[in-house]
Amino acid sequence: MHINPYFLRLNFTNPLVEDDASSAQYDPSTGYLTVTLTKEIKGQEFKDLDLLAKLLAPRPTVQEPLVEVISSESTAEDPDNLVSRTQKLSLHDREILEAAQNGWQLPQKVPPLEQPTLSARAQYGxxxxxxxxxxxxxxxxxxxxxxxxxxxxxxxxxxxxxxxxxxxxxxxxxxxxxxxxxxxxxxxxxxxxxxxxxxxxxxxxxxxxxxxxxxxxxxxxxxxxxxxxxxxxxxxxxxxxxxxxxxxxxxxxxxxxxxxxxxxxxxxxxxxxxxxxxxxxxxxxxxxxxxxxxxxxxxxxxxxxxxxxxxxxxxxxxxxxxxxxxxxxxxxxxxxxxxxxxxxxxxxxxxxxxxxxxxxxxxxxxxxxxxxxxxxxxxxxxxxxxxxxxxxxxxxxxxxxxxxxxxxxxxxxxxxxx
Structure with a gap:
């Protein structure tokens, strides 16, 4: 689920599907986001839904055999060259590309505590x-x-x-x-x-x-x-x-x-x-x-x-x-x-x-x-x-x-x- 600037990844024990019955509604007056998801197999029991740490934990990755690159040639003038295009990507675009290749396993970290500054924050309202x-x-x-x-x-x-x-x-x-x-x-x-x-x-x-x-x-x-x-x-x-x-x-x-x-x-x-x-x-x-x-x-x-x-x-x-x-x-x-x-x-x-x-x-x-x-x-x-x-x-x-x-x-x- 993605609501800029937030990305929430939940890993369920059983598969889901996205269809017309799936929806998400946000109520600004209460602050609740209600998400409706459809089971791939109707009637299947989803266990441990109350274990939030388990839902937020990343899926285990399957170790693939490593490939050693003996040599490679890239030409900056070649617009179709994958290496040159990747190097031109911004840091944000690289993170998105890497996440897509890794099943959207974006790192989810607790933001560090803000260090106190001498400048006072503006007051209003x-x-x-x-x-x-x-x-x-x-x-x-x-x-x-x-x-x-x-x-x-x-x-x-x-x-x-x-x-x-x-x-x-x-x-x-x-x-x-x-x-x-x-x-x-x-x-x-x-x-x-x-x-x-x-x-x-x-x-x-x-x-x-x-x-x-x-x-x-x-x-x-x-x-x-x-x-x-x-x-x-x-x-x-x-x-x-x-x-x-x-x-x-x-x-x-x-x-x-x-x-x-x-x-x-x-x-x-x-x-x-x-x-x-x-x-x-x-x-x-x-x-x-x-x-x-x-x-x-x-x-x-x-x-x-x-x-x-x-x-x-x-x-x-x-x-x-x-x-x-x-x-x-x-x-x-x-x-x-x-x-x-x-x-x-x-x-x-x-x-x-x-x-x-x-x-x-x-x-x-x-x-x-x-x-x-x-x-x-x-x-x-x-x-x-x-x-x-x-x-x-x-x-x-x-x-x-x-x-x-x-x-x-x-x-x-x-x-x-x-």
């Missing part, structure tokens, strides 16, 4: 409590990780620089202009109403939600005033990503929902939580509309650079959704976080972001967040103003150019004009 989750990230299909294999050693400032550069690289003027000109579907999305916003009746949590709550960690958090300040601002960015996915899917998550939520949240894709901008001063005891507006800037930028639908008006609607959800109280906020957590928990790669952010955020929101502060924050989100020129792109100029092209009397546009 909720209250910077986590590290080590991205040690082998290059072996996973993590498409939203913007830090690559350096995620474990980059500083906070370096993460932010990487994030901004990636957003600028992904910004596509033509995509934005196309959605601005042909905005019929965008308008449909803008007129949709989130059920958590329209429902005025008090709700009770479902059995599924209660099950998720029971599995949340039992932790006590003692954050500083500055950390608490940052958590409230981070909550705003999480809810924005949730609102965008909910609005674009009509509250019916798709297989792309996990990617969308992670891509639109800076603290997930770049491990870069608020505060953002010079307006934010965590030394201030109270939140302000200016710093809330600044916290939305990266969310707006990412909503215009990454997903399928890229519209400033759609981003504004998502901000309004965040305000409505927050003003409905802690229970509605907590339900949205549980929905986000459930989406990420069932993704084979992005579940790690649930571990380092959403698990703790769910507990903190329910047990530690202040109802009064959440209400004030909801009003600030409602009155927040995100100027188009604050995004760093020429959005106003692009829209003005399109309006000028269309003119007061919108004419038919032929293929050349398009």
């Amino acid at each position: 909720f209250l910077n409590m986590h590290s080590g989750y991205f040690t082998n990230v290059e072996y996973t299909a993590n498409e939203i990780n913007e830090l690559g294999s350096e995620a474990e050693k980059l500083t906070v400032l370096e993460r932010r620089q990487r994030r901004i550069e990636h957003e600028d690289d992904k910004w596509d003027e033509e995509h934005y202009m196309a959605d601005f000109v042909d905005d019929s579907y965008i308008q449909e999305l803008n007129h949709w109403t989130h059920p958590h916003v329209s429902d005025s009746v008090s709700f009770t949590y479902t059995d599924k939600e209660n099950t998720i709550m029971l599995n949340l960690p039992r932790k006590e958090y003692i954050p500083t005033a500055a950390q608490t300040h940052g958590l409230y601002l981070t909550l705003v960015t999480l809810l924005f990503a949730y609102a965008y996915d909910a609005r674009t899917t009509q509250h019916d998550p798709t297989p792309e929902s996990a990617w969308t939520i992670c891509s639109l949240t800076p603290c997930l894709s770049a491990l870069d939580p608020p505060p953002y901008g010079s307006e934010v001063k965590l030394s201030m005891p109270e939140l302000s509309v200016a710093e809330v507006s600044a916290s939305f800037v990266p969310s707006y930028r990412r909503s215009l650079a990454f997903p399928l639908y890229r519209s400033f008006s759609l981003a504004e609607k998502c901000r309004e959704d965040v305000a409505h959800i927050m003003l409905k109280g802690k229970r509605s906020i907590f339900r949205c976080l549980l929905e986000m957590k459930d989406i990420l928990d069932h993704h084979e790669v992005y579940y790690i972001y649930s571990k380092i952010w959403l698990d703790d955020f769910c507990v903190w929101t329910q047990a530690y967040a202040s109802d009064d502060t959440l209400t004030r924050l909801g009003n600030m989100v409602k009155h927040a103003i995100v100027a188009k020129d604050s995004l760093g792109w020429d959005i106003e100029q692009l829209e003005a150019a399109i309006r000028q092209l269309q003119g007061p009397e919108r004419r038919e546009v032929d293929s050349d004009d398009e």
Whole structure:
């Protein structure tokens, strides 16, 4: 069994076959890999399955007679020469070739203990409590990780620089202009109403939600005033990503929902939580509309650079959704976080972001967040103003150019004009 970068070799006492009934399923929420194998002879008893050391032991090799090579000639110019081709193989390819010739008897060794180093490992996630989750990230299909294999050693400032550069690289003027000109579907999305916003009746949590709550960690958090300040601002960015996915899917998550939520949240894709901008001063005891507006800037930028639908008006609607959800109280906020957590928990790669952010955020929101502060924050989100020129792109100029092209009397546009 092979799941990069791991290779598991098991030696059974009796033969097996690989057919349609054979399968392997990995459950990221529990960490269990369930493998179904088919016996070559049905009904045959497999003994000693509980002896793990025996299953992991290599098969005994059969000693073959040695062959002495008297002489050999090889020409470097001969592309079909086996010796020259073998010498050109990399060390990894040679190991694979030798393993294939030896019945895949790859050496399985316990990795040596890491020697302590003077360089401190980077901290990230909720209250910077986590590290080590991205040690082998290059072996996973993590498409939203913007830090690559350096995620474990980059500083906070370096993460932010990487994030901004990636957003600028992904910004596509033509995509934005196309959605601005042909905005019929965008308008449909803008007129949709989130059920958590329209429902005025008090709700009770479902059995599924209660099950998720029971599995949340039992932790006590003692954050500083500055950390608490940052958590409230981070909550705003999480809810924005949730609102965008909910609005674009009509509250019916798709297989792309996990990617969308992670891509639109800076603290997930770049491990870069608020505060953002010079307006934010965590030394201030109270939140302000200016710093809330600044916290939305990266969310707006990412909503215009990454997903399928890229519209400033759609981003504004998502901000309004965040305000409505927050003003409905802690229970509605907590339900949205549980929905986000459930989406990420069932993704084979992005579940790690649930571990380092959403698990703790769910507990903190329910047990530690202040109802009064959440209400004030909801009003600030409602009155927040995100100027188009604050995004760093020429959005106003692009829209003005399109309006000028269309003119007061919108004419038919032929293929050349398009």
